[in-house]
Amino acid sequence: MTFNAELSRKLREVKKGEVTCGLRIDKDDPVLHDGEMLLSVIQETFETLLPLYRMSF
Numbered sequence: 001m002t003f004n005a006e007l008s009r010k011l012r013e014v015k016k017g018e019v020t021c022g023l024r025i026d027k028d029d030p031v032l033h034d035g036e037m038l039l040s041v042i043q044e045t046f047e048t049l050l051p052l053y054r055m056s057f
Helices: 003-013 035-055
Strands: none
């Protein structure tokens, strides 16, 4: 079963199913050594995920 299929099944069938959305940055990712780039990635992530968070309220 693919990740998307499993996620869909869980949200549909599990009464208290939840999803965690975010960004995972590897400890060796060069973005961690560039403050401006890191802030840009964080801002872009929030803007991308904001509609999902709004839908939950």
